[in-house]
Amino acid sequence: MDFDFSADAIALRDSIHRFLMVEAAPEMLREIWETASGRSAALRAKLADQGLTALSVPESHGGMGLGDLEWVLVQYELGYYAIPDSLSDTAYLAAHLLQHLPNGAAAKQDWLPRIASGQVRVAVGHPVNRLVADAELADLLLLWHADEIHALRRDQVQLAARTSIDASRRLFEVRWTASDATRICSAQAGAALWQAVHDRATVALAAQLLGLAQRMLDLGIDYAAQRKQFGKPIGSFQAVKHQLADVAVKIEFARPVLHRAAYALAEQQPLASIHASQAKLACGEAALLAARKSLQVHGAMGYTWEADLQMFMKRAWALDASWGDRSFHKARLAEHVLADGVRLGPGETFAIPEPAARATRAVRSATA
Amino acid sequence: MKLTYTASQQAFRKEVRSWLARHVPKQPLKSFDTAEGFAEHRAWEAKLHSGRWSAVTWPESVGGRGCDLIEWLIFEEEYWRAGAPLRVNQNGVFLLAPTLMEFGTEAQKQHFLPRMASGEHIWAQGWSEPGAGSDMAAIRCAAERVDAPSGSYYLINGQKTWSTRAVWADWCFGLFRTEAGSTRHHGLSFVLVPLTLPGITIRPIRQLNGLTGFAEIFFDDVKVPAEHLLGEEGSGWNVAMATAGFERGLMLRSPARFQATAKALVELYRSRRASADRDPSIRDAVVSSWMQAEAYTLSTYNTASRLVQGGSIGPEASTNKIFWSELDLLMHETAMRILGQDGELMDEPPAAGEHGWLDGFLFAQAGPIYAGSNEIQRNIIAERMLGLPRA
Ligand SMILES: Cc1cc2nc3c(=O)[nH]c(=O)nc-3n(C[C@H](O)[C@H](O)[C@H](O)COP(=O)(O)OP(=O)(O)OC[C@H]3O[C@@H](n4cnc5c(N)ncnc54)[C@H](O)[C@@H]3O)c2cc1C
Numbered sequence: 001m002d003f004d005f006s007a008d009a010i011a012l013r014d015s016i017h018r019f020l021m022v023e024a025a026p027e028m029l030r031e032i033w034e035t036a037s038g039r040s041a042a043l044r045a046k047l048a049d050q051g052l053t054a055l056s057v058p059e060s061h062g063g064m065g066l067g068d069l070e071w072v073l074v075q076y077e078l079g080y081y082a083i084p085d086s087l088s089d090t091a092y093l094a095a096h097l098l099q100h101l102p103n104g105a106a107a108k109q110d111w112l113p114r115i116a117s118g119q120v121r122v123a124v125g126h127p128v129n130r131l132v133a134d135a136e137l138a139d140l141l142l143l144w145h146a147d148e149i150h151a152l153r154r155d156q157v158q159l160a161a162r163t164s165i166d167a168s169r170r171l172f173e174v175r176w177t178a179s180d181a182t183r184i185c186s187a188q189a190g191a192a193l194w195q196a197v198h199d200r201a202t203v204a205l206a207a208q209l210l211g212l213a214q215r216m217l218d219l220g221i222d223y224a225a226q227r228k229q230f231g232k233p234i235g236s237f238q239a240v241k242h243q244l245a246d247v248a249v250k251i252e253f254a255r256p257v258l259h260r261a262a263y264a265l266a267e268q269q270p271l272a273s274i275h276a277s278q279a280k281l282a283c284g285e286a287a288l289l290a291a292r293k294s295l296q297v298h299g300a301m302g303y304t305w306e307a308d309l310q311m312f313m314k315r316a317w318a319l320d321a322s323w324g325d326r327s328f329h330k331a332r333l334a335e336h337v338l339a340d341g342v343r344l345g346p347g348e349t350f351a352i353p354e355p356a357a358r359a360t361r362a363v364r365s366a367t368a
Numbered sequence: 369m370k371l372t373y374t375a376s377q378q379a380f381r382k383e384v385r386s387w388l389a390r391h392v393p394k395q396p397l398k399s400f401d402t403a404e405g406f407a408e409h410r411a412w413e414a415k416l417h418s419g420r421w422s423a424v425t426w427p428e429s430v431g432g433r434g435c436d437l438i439e440w441l442i443f444e445e446e447y448w449r450a451g452a453p454l455r456v457n458q459n460g461v462f463l464l465a466p467t468l469m470e471f472g473t474e475a476q477k478q479h480f481l482p483r484m485a486s487g488e489h490i491w492a493q494g495w496s497e498p499g500a501g502s503d504m505a506a507i508r509c510a511a512e513r514v515d516a517p518s519g520s521y522y523l524i525n526g527q528k529t530w531s532t533r534a535v536w537a538d539w540c541f542g543l544f545r546t547e548a549g550s551t552r553h554h555g556l557s558f559v560l561v562p563l564t565l566p567g568i569t570i571r572p573i574r575q576l577n578g579l580t581g582f583a584e585i586f587f588d589d590v591k592v593p594a595e596h597l598l599g600e601e602g603s604g605w606n607v608a609m610a611t612a613g614f615e616r617g618l619m620l621r622s623p624a625r626f627q628a629t630a631k632a633l634v635e636l637y638r639s640r641r642a643s644a645d646r647d648p649s650i651r652d653a654v655v656s657s658w659m660q661a662e663a664y665t666l667s668t669y670n671t672a673s674r675l676v677q678g679g680s681i682g683p684e685a686s687t688n689k690i691f692w693s694e695l696d697l698l699m700h701e702t703a704m705r706i707l708g709q710d711g712e713l714m715d716e717p718p719a720a721g722e723h724g725w726l727d728g729f730l731f732a733q734a735g736p737i738y739a740g741s742n743e744i745q746r747n748i749i750a751e752r753m754l755g756l757p758r759a
Contacts, residue, residue, distance in 0.1 A: 001438050002370045003670040004677070069369060221754050236757040238743075241750030248749050252687040256666035263369050278659055334655045337634060344658065345631035346624035347381070347445035349665045350371050 001350075003259060005069060013073040017080075019050055024081040026308040032084050033167040033311075039137055044085055048118025053091045058099055061112035068200065072262035075204045079211025082315050084168030086121050086134035088204050093197050094122035097142055097149065100193055107151050107184045111140060125174055126198055128324050135159050135172035144194055145178040147187035152176055166318040168311070199276045201323040203261045206279040209287040210254055212316045216287070217247045219309050220294035223301070234297070243293040250289050254282035270353055274336045277329035284326065287316040371669075373442070380435075381442050387419050388450040396720055400456045401579035406490075406536040409456035413487025423461050423485045425619075426469075430477065431485035437618070437672035444622035451628075451721050459533065460484040460491035462619045464541050471558070471599040471607050480560070492534035492563070494542025494585060495608075497527055502744050504543070505552040505605070509587065511544035511559055513594065513601065520594035522546065522559060524567075524587040530738075534583040535572045537563055543604045556604035560596040567591070576730045617685050618672070620739060621692050623665035629699050630661035632723035636706055644706045653702040660695045667691075683752035686745040693735030693742060700729040 005013075023046055032040050047053065055070060057063020071092050078088065095115050098108050114120045123138035135141060141157055143150045158175040176182075185193065221244060224235030234240050261279035264272040291313040295302035302309055320326065336342060343351060373381070397412065398405030416422040417431065425440050426432025435443065455461065461484060468480060483489040500506040509526030528542060540561045547555030563570065567590035572580035599607035637644055637654045644650045667688075671681060703725040704711040711726065718724040736742040750756045 001373070001669055001673045002677075003673050005369060217754075221756065224756060233757050235750075236759050238747065238759065241754075241756050242743070242746040244754055244756065245746040245749040248684075248754060249687045249690050252684055253660075253663045253667050253691055256670040257663050259369070259670075260371060260666050263371055266369075278662065281659065282663060330652065330655060333659065334651060337655055337658045338638060338651075344627075344634060346449045346627045347442070349627070349662060349669075350373065 003256065005073060005259075009066075009070050009073055012070055013077065016050060016052070016074055016077045019046075020077055020081040020083065024083055026311065029082060029084060029168065029311055037137055038084060038168060038170045039086070039134075040084075043083075044087070044121075045118065047083075047085065047087055052087060053118040054116040055091055056095050056099075057091070057112050057116035061099070061108070061116060063095070063112070063116040068203070068262045068265040071200075072203060072207045072258065075207035076211040076214075079208030079315075079319075080215045082168060082212065082215070082312050086123065086137070088201075088208075089124050089134060090115055090120070090122040092204060093124045093201055094140070094142055096200055097124070097193055097197050100196070101149070101185055102189050105184055114139075124197065124201075126194060126201070126323070128198060128328065129322060130173075131162055131171040132174045133172075133322075134170055135174055136161070136170060141174065141176075143174070143176065143178075144190075145183075147191040147194060148178070148183050149185035149190045149193065150176075150178050150182040151184045152182050156182070164318055166314040168315060169318055195273065198323065199265060199273050202273075202276040202280045202329070203258070203265060205319050205323055206258050206261065206276070206283040209280070209283040209316060209319055210251065210258055212312050212319070213247065213251050213254075213283065213286040213290040216290035216294040216309060216312050216316070217244060217251065219312070220244050220247070220290075220297040223294075224297050227299075240297055243296060247286070247290045247293050250282075250286040254279070254286045257282045271336075274333060277324070277332045280324065281326065281329050281333070284316075284320040288320060291316050377439060377442060380439055381446060384421070384443050384446040385450070387421060388446055388452055391415060391419065392450045392452045394720060396451075396718070397453045399579055400454065400533070401535075401575070401577075401581040403536060406456065406533075409453055410487045410490060412453050413455070413457050413490075417486040422457075422487070423465065423481075426465060426481065426485070430481040436676045438669070438676055440619070441622065441624070441669060441672055444624040445627075448622075448624035448628040456533065457484065457487055457490050458620075459493050459541075460489065460539075463493065464491055466619075467558070467607060467610065468598065470610060475595070476560075476598065489539050490533060490537045492531045492537035492540040492583075492585075494528035494531050494534075494540045494561070496530045498529055502741055505556075507543050507545055507556060509544050510548065511546045511557060511592070512548065513546060514591075521591040522557075522594060522597070524559075524561070524590040524592055526587050528585040528587075530573070530582050531585055532582045534563065534570055534585055535580050539563060540585065541598070543608055546601055546604070550602075553605035555602055557601050558598040558604040558607040559592060560598055561590070561592050562596075565590050565592065576733065577727060617688060617739075618668065618681070621688075623661065623668045626661040626664055626692060626695055626699070629696070629723060629728065630658045633657050633699050633703055636703055636723075636725070640706050643708065647705065650702060650705055653698065653705075657695065657699045657702060660691070660698070664688075664692055664695060683748055686740075686748040686753070689739060689745050690736075690742045690749075693732075696728075696732040696735050700725060700732040704729050 054063040055066050059065040098112055101108055120139040121137050122140045122142060123132050123135045125132040125141060125143040127144050136159055138154055141152045143152060160173040162171045164171055224240055225233050227234050258279045261275040264275040294309055298307060298309055301307045397408040400406045400409040413422055420433060423432045424435040424443050428434050465484060468477060495504055497507055497509055509528060511522040511524045514521055514523050524544060534540060540563055543556045544559050545555055546557040567588040569586040571584045573582050573584060575581040633654055707725060714726060751758055
């Protein structure tokens, strides 16, 4: 049993953390929010310089060939700094889809090297989401159609922008027509790939939500230490302390759940989807509680546009419902936990059931 | 990261499982808060000891197996899985023993540990007093050192209360004020007291379930030989709070206990689904219970694996107590909602292998109070983990 990440992964996380601390100050986020596209080419270029766009692209296609365990640490940082960019969709989700396409698919060769070098943005349209994030600036859209994967260029789709309360999310209704020419993967191979992408998106958002939770807790702590009432910092009042302590408890018990989910993805375990859903629920709960409690601790200041807290809260509220909302993931867990013959209880936490599920075999063969 | 068991850990699990399968009593024992049940549980401790299973984390030289924390978790999983009896000597084996190993003299270790492991000595804890609950540094119970020609002793006068198992226990450990006139955490000493000494009066206290699960202990000129001092005189507070405290916090409630309850809750829900589903929030609470029991398990394995590799735990350990005690309440409250009007009935004790929901529900009410109330834990988290200013 070892919950530690590799020294390399920790070093990567630390360097991204330091980098974002300098490059992604709240003032910069506000500036990007105000732009029409909501995206900054300069920020994207810097993220690419850090190697983030190349993270999980195979070495054979110009990337670093790293995986889910590195990503979960990076995603946490992206959440902590509320990074407004399509990095995760492009470099994690799309890179995963593309590299696991059945052999010979030209799309791999066409796109993976360009993802790695940071030249392109890719949007991913999955049926669990009604809208597609970051479609407007996307060079390529990977879209679901009856479990098939279709690849379209920006000029092959029609977009209608929708506005999110989180100004760093840029969402679009996408209209397009599926054809033999746009299909890059059959439904047979596509089903497992879409599942794998959905699981990764779920864990990615869980990690971002946990990062957001920690950020909002930190903002609450800072504010409580500085703001004085009745001649004392409000953080010395027990009612204030206990609200923040409750957030710390939630975060503390969500983190190992998140890390196990990432491990299950990396190991292609049969229950990876279940663990992913559990992580998203636990991290989402921590983030929503952090938003509520941090706002309360901020008083009226927490209800303003001016206080930085709003950027993190809004992101948490939005991400919590993305890639499967609370009821979606709860239902999935309920189905697992309440099923006949499922192995629960002491000693079963790390047990790996026989991979009876067809989907799992399909992932294996698609990734082989 | 590697979340798998080694071959030797798997072999260990098998060994535990097979021993328990052969020895766990087929019929549940009577509550250890009755005279008869206490004796049955003491006998079970001796049985465990005969297989060298009563204190697996202790060194082999004192009756243990030198297990690390991961093996301890495995042992606990098998123990709860087998529905084995509650541990009447938990206070001794899990709470006192680590302190004894760290601060005890060789003679004390040789004397007390084997007798603890065999169940010959069952231990009670004496921290709380009528005026010292959450504020433990307000302890007043006095132990005055007397150096007599026949041998030095502590003369104890005062009172302890809420002492679990003290009604039938053999020994009690706790903090006493050895320096007259001292205040707060100064001048306290950690002393081991035989509960059979003259001058000790034990008055049982009935708990919510009507049984005498704890007791008041009155000391009236009780002479405790000075050799029963643990650690240095006057440093009792530090002995009690020593680093081992965090580890003891981990061992107080193993995750397997809550996983067993969560599993029983899932089974209860499934067996009464038709009525339970009339309130859809019940199903949600059942699934949440399972999720939280898993989260507690993962978190404990995470901490244990870090400790095994030489790491340490900090004030974040205070989050544990809050998490498991609230989870225990959630699970038992949910069970009571599922049971509806059957929930209140005390006259149908659970059959073998069945969870005692009513008893568990009552005991869950105490979780947020004992072992440092959840409010005190929140204070610790806020001040030591989050760095918020003291009041
Ligand atoms: C089942 C059970 C078994 C026990 N077994 C033992 C035992 O074996 N040995 C032993 O010595 N003791 C034992 N205790 C006693 C236990 O340690 C105390 O109950 C506990 O320390 C709280 O003290 P108290 O009951 O005096 O409550 P109080 O300290 O009077 O607290 C009452 C309420 O006030 C709150 N409160 C107090 N101070 C603060 C503060 N600073 N900030 C915020 N809130 C505060 C508490 O959280 C609690 O909600 C046991 C208790 C129970 C319920």
